[in-house]
Amino acid sequence: MVSITKIPFGLKDNRLVGLDEVESGLACGCLCPACESPLVARKGSRNTHHFSHYQRTSCPSSFETSVHRMAKQIIAEEKYLWIPRLELKKFKMDQYGQGVEERLLITEAKIQKFSNIQLEKVLDGVRPDLIAEFRNRAILIEIFVTNRVDQKKTNLIRRLRKSAIEIDLSDVSYSVSKDELRDLVIHGLRNKRWISLESYRARKKELNLNFKRKWDLNLRRQELVRQHRNTQIEEPIYPPARSLIRKKLENVPKGF
Numbered sequence: 001m002v003s004i005t006k007i008p009f010g011l012k013d014n015r016l017v018g019l020d021e022v023e024s025g026l027a028c029g030c031l032c033p034a035c036e037s038p039l040v041a042r043k044g045s046r047n048t049h050h051f052s053h054y055q056r057t058s059c060p061s062s063f064e065t066s067v068h069r070m071a072k073q074i075i076a077e078e079k080y081l082w083i084p085r086l087e088l089k090k091f092k093m094d095q096y097g098q099g100v101e102e103r104l105l106i107t108e109a110k111i112q113k114f115s116n117i118q119l120e121k122v123l124d125g126v127r128p129d130l131i132a133e134f135r136n137r138a139i140l141i142e143i144f145v146t147n148r149v150d151q152k153k154t155n156l157i158r159r160l161r162k163s164a165i166e167i168d169l170s171d172v173s174y175s176v177s178k179d180e181l182r183d184l185v186i187h188g189l190r191n192k193r194w195i196s197l198e199s200y201r202a203r204k205k206e207l208n209l210n211f212k213r214k215w216d217l218n219l220r221r222q223e224l225v226r227q228h229r230n231t232q233i234e235e236p237i238y239p240p241a242r243s244l245i246r247k248k249l250e251n252v253p254k255g256f
């Protein structure tokens with residue numbers, strides 16, 4: 001359960017800062033990034049340090065705003081990100097109960113450097129948290145703290161044919177340090193997912209073509225196997241009838 005007034009990062013000189021960057025107590029000189037009221041830096045033990053509101057007892061959006069804004073600041077500062085592996089897959093069962101699968105690798109997990117980062121910029125009617133640009137291309141980045149990107153926004157991004165990644169930070173607590181958050185945001189892979197791919201239609205077409213080739217080949221192979229079985233059935237491949245075996249046994253000299 002996240003406390004509604006305990007937060008990991010405070011606002012100072014229009015930047016988000018962690019506890020290790022400021023003095024203890026009210027002397028930290030930080031404001032809440034949500035309500036802009038004064039904060040107190042509580043430098044307790046490693047797992048309990050946090051900022052809390054000096055006077056306010058309720059500020060429901062402070063935790064989310066604090067983490068969300070720091071994540072964006074980190075990406076804008078670092079200008080690179082580990083992006084997750086992406087593979088398109090198609091699977092179908094044929095009439096003989098055999099599965100046919102084709103995969104198309106779009107990208108391995110890798111470091112992607114950016115030349116420019118834009119925050120909260122509206123792009124064709126959609127406002128992602130960040131737009132990370134590189135070589136005349138862009139990846140939209142969404143930070144998930146309490147609200148996942150919904151289906152409506154996902155559909156809009158896909159219609160616009162933009163590549164987009166969501167970074168899941170829903171597990172972080174009010175005592176997370178800036179270094180720990182940086183690790184999750186920049187280097188984390190399991191907490192990232194592709195929600196849209198710019199070249200999806202073209203790559204999907206490519207996958208479908210490859211799949212069809214494999215499917216037809218599989219079908220031809222299955223037919224050949226069946227034909228082979230049919231011809232085998234006409235040949236005497238069964239064991240000799242029981243009467244023949246019995247006859248042979250009867251010929252065996254007694255005493256054996």
Ligand SMILES: [Zn+2]
Binds near residue numbers: 032036
């Ligand atoms: Zn507040």
